[in-house]
Amino acid sequence: MRIGLLGTGPWADTAHAPALRRHDGLDFVGVWGRRPDAAEELADRHGTRAYDDVDALLADVEAVAVALPPAVQAELAERAARAGRHLLLDKPLAATVAQGRAVAGAVRAAGVASVVFFTTRFQPETEAWITEQAAGGDWFTGRAQWLGSVFTGDSPFADSPWRREKGALWDVGPHALSVLLPVLGDARRVTAAAPGPGDTVHVVLDHTGGASSTLTLSLTAPPAAAGATVELRGRAGVTLLPEATEGPVPALLRAADALLASAEGGRPHPCDAAFGLRVTEILAEAEAVLSDFR
Template sequence: MSTAPPSDIWPYEPVRVGLVGAGPWARAMHARMLAAGPETALSAVWARRPEAAAEVAGPYGAPVAASFEELLDRCEAVAFAVPPAVQAALAPRVAAAGRALLLEKPLGADLDAANAVAEAVAHHGVISQLVLTKRYHPATRAFLAEAATREVTGARSCYLHGAFLGGEFATSWRLEHGALLDLGPHLLDLLDSAVAPIVSVRATGDPRRWTELTCEHENGAVSQASLSGAVRLPRARTRVELFGPGEELVYDTADIDHEECWPVLRREFATAVRTGKGTGIDAAHGLHLQKLLDQAART
């Protein structure tokens, strides 16, 4: 449930958010979302390559921080758009500085790193929120609300695309770890929310080509999840099918506009920072998902 004020008028000062990273996702989503306001303001951008940071910051008139420490001085919250290993190395420093965190999934490249992030957030008592994109779309929320009224005994799902075959999103960490770490958090989160908490997960296949997950849920239901970033499709396919004694319930992103996610994400993060009340889609939830990913990777 949203914690944002019901009015369209933003009642607080904009949250000054610093952005770490200057890759394709920082350019395509983070920078323009944070700069759009009125809930947030892009206060600075920092990346290991200053020229890349300048390309991201320039269109919005945001300054380029000369160092990570300068970024922290310029903001009250930090958004990450970097590989998981980099996020996990820097996020505890953000928490220790008392800044809120807008985190990418997965929290880290492995369970130990993710645990360190979640522990730092909890220890310092700062607000955190995960960019689980689809969770902020009205269609997703309508699906999850309806799923909560159903008895589910089984589910099938998939998240498939061809971004790993080439292009700017075929980044080194995605090619190394494959769809399990990149797409897995999204699909496991949807199944965990729509069916019941996942208590165990097994994986077969190669995460760099195709991975099949079998999940057992707290309510006794079983679900399947197919993941691949290396199949040729005209566009990404995300679909969840729920089955039980009643009619099937289907969630499909084919016709949704992902641009509708960003204002919701921005407003809920800023509201959490200003009120001190998180949404529950936070670092602790990210650690739960990472434990499932680790369990799958070990099978």
């Protein structure tokens, strides 16, 4: 499958481009970015071509991978889907519910395949755990702590404007939801949300499976306190999400496998644009509750 990359930032350079170059089932045709000089540099590093015009890239490929801020991703993903291109997207799908609906609607109307790259869902240990806990059921509570030090440590994403604007809720919140929703069921409502230090937020969800969950999300945690934990408690006892042993590139290779399988078989992947939209809706609901504290 001929695929192009939209985006030239650190994530595109260290994760997307290496995965697209290494995948045996993909022909990495080229890259487009909002800064042509950055596109040239990334293309040179990864042995592909830089495009000045996004429509020219879309004309040369069957699929696109997107590593752009959520608002920009949503606009270009909708455009690519309407052009009949399959989509390998990043989280969050969009910056607003309206944008997310536009992407999901375009994917549905065009009949293209879509996969949103929630990293934990494409790592073997964590995905196996999610599948096992979803089959077991009968959970009472869930707890997810996703604490990053993007703004307090030495992170290549510290200068990201959209992360500064949207904070941990929108950056690491999707990761937590991608684990909890398939296990505990959809969120019927956000029952509470409150701010913590820095950009930290605490969110409480009521799930269709009968359980409740709490999320603690931050990009401003002290580096020594950073890390991710997901705990479930129920009749079977207590279980913790295992640590992943691989980085993002192998996970992205599996996400590309999933996109190819969905495009060939016509069956949507569990982490498709529709799921990305549902995550966006929950984030927006939590954001609305948090607005009462501003």
